[in-house]
Every structure is written in C-alpha cells, then in structure tokens.
Amino acid sequence: MSRMIAFISHDLRQPLTAILANAELLTRPNISEMERMDFYQEIRWDVDRINELVSSLLECSKGRDSLRLAVGNIVKTVEHAIRMTCARQEFHRIVIKHHHKGRAVGWFDCSxxxxxxxxxxxxxxxxxxxxxxxxVIATTGRKDTVEIDVSDDGPGIPAMVQASVFRPFVTYGKAQGNGLGLAIAKKIVEDHGGMIRLDERCETGTSFKITIPFASPR
Known part of the structure; x- marks a missing residue:
C-alpha cells in the first residue's frame, strides 16, 4: 500500500507542478500568441495525464460484478478507441490501421x-x-469468441521484461508510463472471462492478443 501511495503521489505531483509553472507563464504580459498556445497545450497534456491516472485507479477498483454485458459492435468499439487515441496531439503522425473479418456483433461490456x-x-x-x-489492429469475430490483435513496429519488449509486463507499476522504456495500462487491460479481459497474452514469437515490434467470449450469456 505504501508503495502505491508513493507512486500515485509522484505521478500526480509531476503534472501538477508543470501545470502551475505553465499557468504562471501564461500571466506574463509580453508573450506571443504562439508561446501562449504552447503553454496552453502543455497544460492540456498534463491534465490528460492526471485524468488518465485517475481513470486507471478507478478501473483498478472495479470488480467483475461491475461488468455490464450487452449487445455491442466490436468494429465500432475499436474504431472509437482509435479516435480517442488519435485525438492526442503527440500521436497525430502515427499511422493506426484496423482490419476486421467475421462476426462484428456480440455480447461484451463496450465501455x-x-x-x-x-x-x-x-x-x-x-x-x-x-x-x-x-x-495494426486486427479483429476477428467467431461464433463464440472475438479476437483482438494489436501489433506495432516499435523496438519490442526485451525477453527479461516480458514475463512481468502485466504486473501493476511495471513499465519499460517510457518516460511517462505509469505501469497500469497493461495490468488494467488484463483485468478487464479476465473479467470478461477471456485471456490476453504477449506474442513472444513476434520477431519485430510487439503484438498483444486478446480473446474474449462473444456469445450471448446463458
């Protein structure tokens, strides 16, 4: 618990300090419009970081009984997730492609x-x-399951780290990573009765594969 509190305090203090500093800079009378916009964007970025951390902590607190299964469209769900990610300015130049085959409508908690x-x-x-x-995101809908494969052309994850990537607060090679993203993804998938794994056979980049039930619950 003490480690978690220290981690959360550290991850909140950094963006809050940056917000305060940029807010002070915005009060200067002689800054240009371009500088003003830069300070504003920095504040927005730090607010997003805080919101991401709070959302992650809230997700960690949810149990399986909070799952709300309903009829949903996996294509629409993934496309909306892509739009949410692309809305972040620092990712505007990254190419994200989505391919789907098979059944698109099934039962899952969309949000x-x-x-x-x-x-x-x-x-x-x-x-x-x-x-x-x-x-590249590939989704495949089958009779009883849906598979989601998220692959990238990054440097990959070293073998020594692969076994621990789904543990909370474990992060590698990311200055701003909080180490909760993959742990939360694993929890959500397992709450659905599914599984998530890192494809260790991937020769370049990284590939994560999700499989969850897709059929109507009985």
Missing part, C-alpha cells in the same frame, strides 16, 4: 473493453517512432 483496447493502443503509440510509427 470497459474499449478501455482495454485504448490502453493497448496507447502502449503501442508510446513505443513506436512518433513521426513514422505504424500500428
């Missing part, structure tokens, strides 16, 4: 599964080159 996909896509965006990175 929570979208959260899991967003976390995987954010993880990929933070790993690839911000100017030329590419991410």
């Amino acid at each position: 929570r599964l979208e959260r899991a996909v967003v976390n995987l896509v954010l993880n990929a965006c933070e790993a690839v080159d911000p100017g030329s990175g590419q991410i």
Whole structure:
C-alpha cells in the first residue's frame, strides 16, 4: 500500500507542478500568441495525464460484478478507441490501421473493453517512432469468441521484461508510463472471462492478443 501511495503521489505531483509553472507563464504580459498556445497545450497534456491516472485507479477498483454485458459492435468499439487515441496531439503522425473479418456483433461490456483496447493502443503509440510509427489492429469475430490483435513496429519488449509486463507499476522504456495500462487491460479481459497474452514469437515490434467470449450469456 505504501508503495502505491508513493507512486500515485509522484505521478500526480509531476503534472501538477508543470501545470502551475505553465499557468504562471501564461500571466506574463509580453508573450506571443504562439508561446501562449504552447503553454496552453502543455497544460492540456498534463491534465490528460492526471485524468488518465485517475481513470486507471478507478478501473483498478472495479470488480467483475461491475461488468455490464450487452449487445455491442466490436468494429465500432475499436474504431472509437482509435479516435480517442488519435485525438492526442503527440500521436497525430502515427499511422493506426484496423482490419476486421467475421462476426462484428456480440455480447461484451463496450465501455470497459474499449478501455482495454485504448490502453493497448496507447502502449503501442508510446513505443513506436512518433513521426513514422505504424500500428495494426486486427479483429476477428467467431461464433463464440472475438479476437483482438494489436501489433506495432516499435523496438519490442526485451525477453527479461516480458514475463512481468502485466504486473501493476511495471513499465519499460517510457518516460511517462505509469505501469497500469497493461495490468488494467488484463483485468478487464479476465473479467470478461477471456485471456490476453504477449506474442513472444513476434520477431519485430510487439503484438498483444486478446480473446474474449462473444456469445450471448446463458
């Protein structure tokens, strides 16, 4: 518990300090419009970081009984997750492609599964080159399951780290990573009765594969 409190305090203090500093800079009378916009964007970015951390902590507190299964469209869910990620300015130049085949409509918790996909896509965006990175999401709907594959062309995850990537607060090679994204994705998938794994056979980049039940609950 003490480790978690220290981690949360550290991750909140950094963006709050940056927000305060940029807010002070905005009060200067002689700054240009371009500088003003830069300070504003920095504040927005730090607010997004705080919101991401709070959302992650709230997701950690949810149990399986909070799952709300309903008829949903996996294509729409993934496409919305992509739009949410692309809305972040630092990821505008990253190419994200989505391919689907098979059944598109099934039973799942749309908002929570979208959260899991967003976390995987954010993880990929933070790993690839911000100017030329590419991410491919492949979804396959079968009779009873749906598969989601998120692959990127980043540097990959070292073998020594692969076994611990789904543990809370474990992060690698990301200055701003909080180590909760993959842990939360795993929790959401397992709450659905599914599984998530890192494809260790991937020769280049990184690939995560999700499989969850898709049929109507009985």
